[in-house]
Amino acid sequence: MSSASTLGVGGPLFLMDNNTHIKELEQFHKQYPSMSLVDDLLIETLICIIMKPSQVWELGAGNGNWCSLMNHCSRPNNTEFTLVENFALAKINDIKAAFWRKHYPYQFTTQEELISHMSNFDIKTNYFSDVKDLPTYIDKKIDIVRIDLDCPRGHDQHKLANWILDNGSDNLVVIADDTLTNKSFHRFMIMQEQVAKGNLRLFWIGRDTSAWCRPKVDIEPFFHFASKFKNYYGSMKFNRPYTFFGYNQKYLIIRRHAPYSAGAEGKNT
Ligand SMILES: C[S@@+](CC[C@H](N)C(=O)[O-])C[C@H]1O[C@@H](n2cnc3c(N)ncnc32)[C@H](O)[C@@H]1O
Numbered sequence: 048m049s050s051a052s053t054l055g056v057g058g059p060l061f062l063m064d065n066n067t068h069i070k071e072l073e074q075f076h077k078q079y080p081s082m083s084l085v086d087d088l089l090i091e092t093l094i095c096i097i098m099k100p101s102q103v104w105e106l107g108a109g110n111g112n113w114c115s116l117m118n119h120c121s122r123p124n125n126t127e128f129t130l131v132e133n134f135a136l137a138k139i140n141d142i143k144a145a146f147w148r149k150h151y152p153y154q155f156t157t158q159e160e161l162i163s164h165m166s167n168f169d170i171k172t173n174y175f176s177d178v179k180d181l182p183t184y185i186d187k188k189i190d191i192v193r194i195d196l197d198c199p200r201g202h203d204q205h206k207l208a209n210w211i212l213d214n215g216s217d218n219l220v221v222i223a224d225d226t227l228t229n230k231s232f233h234r235f236m237i238m239q240e241q242v243a244k245g246n247l248r249l250f251w252i253g254r255d256t257s258a259w260c261r262p263k264v265d266i267e268p269f270f271h272f273a274s275k276f277k278n279y280y281g282s283m284k285f286n287r288p289y290t291f292f293g294y295n296q297k298y299l300i301i302r303r304h305a306p307y308s309a310g311a312e313g314k315n316t
Contacts, residue, residue: 072088072092075120079115080153081109082109083224084254084255084256086303087224090258091113091256093273094191094220096120097268097272098190099126100191101127101190102127102129102189103129103193104193105128105193108131109195110155110161110164111164114130118168118169127171129172130165132161158176161174179198183210184214188215189214189215189216189219190215191219191222192215192220193222194207197234208237208240217264218264220259221238223235223258223259226256230255239292241259242259247260248260248261248264248266249296250269250296250297252298252299252300270299280301280303282302284299285298285300
């Protein structure tokens with residue numbers, strides 16, 4: 048992954064004005080929906096644009112549309128996306144997965160269907176089935192990982208966090224979805240445990256998603272870039288300087304004070 052100091056030399060979408068970027072994102076998300084809020088997707092695209100990752104992984108990739116959107120908004124890029132999705136779960140009594148498959152378009156029941164769908168996009172992809180079967184070590188270290196699943200019983204989400212740290216590049220960014228306190232809050236807390244150990248720092252809390260990076264990553268260019276979208280959100284602020292777990296880390300907080308745009312109203316999870 049190139050250094051964050053390369054801010055300003057992104058792809059064509061990066062060079063567009065903010066409104067065009069948002070419109071493009073909304074249009075793509077409408078056509079190829081994932082289970083995410085536009086408000087959070089926007090920040091995630093900014094992370095992908097500014098970090099210029101080589102390897103992006105999505106754990107619980109579903110229909111692959113999140114990866115496609117990240118790829119679309121950060122083009123031209125040199126990014127390989129690895130999609131981890133276990134379609135065997137379509138056959139078990141998982142209420143959340145069953146809901147998702149019933150109500151969302153682009154529901155696939157086999158990896159072959161997902162691979163065929165992804166071939167519609169100009170995107171480099173790799174595939175794995177279940178997180179519990181991932182190789183202990185991977186050669187191409189992960190720059191950005193999005194966690195959008197909970198480990199199956201018998202497999203430990205803490206182990207997953209350790210696996211990510213072992214296989215993350217020096218510029219590792221971890222994005223976790225559904226981190227609201229009344230949703231998958233354990234995903235937030237498990238990463239905060241890594242903050243307490245000095246392995247990660249929190250840098251963004253969105254409407255439903257949060258993100259961490261290795262403590263040495265220079266995240267200031269991201270803050271600077273994101274602040275250009277302040278008008279879209281109506282407000283954008285940083286945390287108060289409390290010390291948690293011995294660390295006082297600056298993180299961006301976004302919520303939405305401006306009227307919601309199409310696609311941003313809500314999501315069904
Ligand atoms: C909430 S859905 C998210 C789908 C997609 N990321 C999106 O934004 O639309 C979570 C996905 O994780 C998958 N999943 C759950 N446990 C898994 C596991 N152990 N290994 C691989 N995929 C898993 C489910 O099948 C489901 O498709």
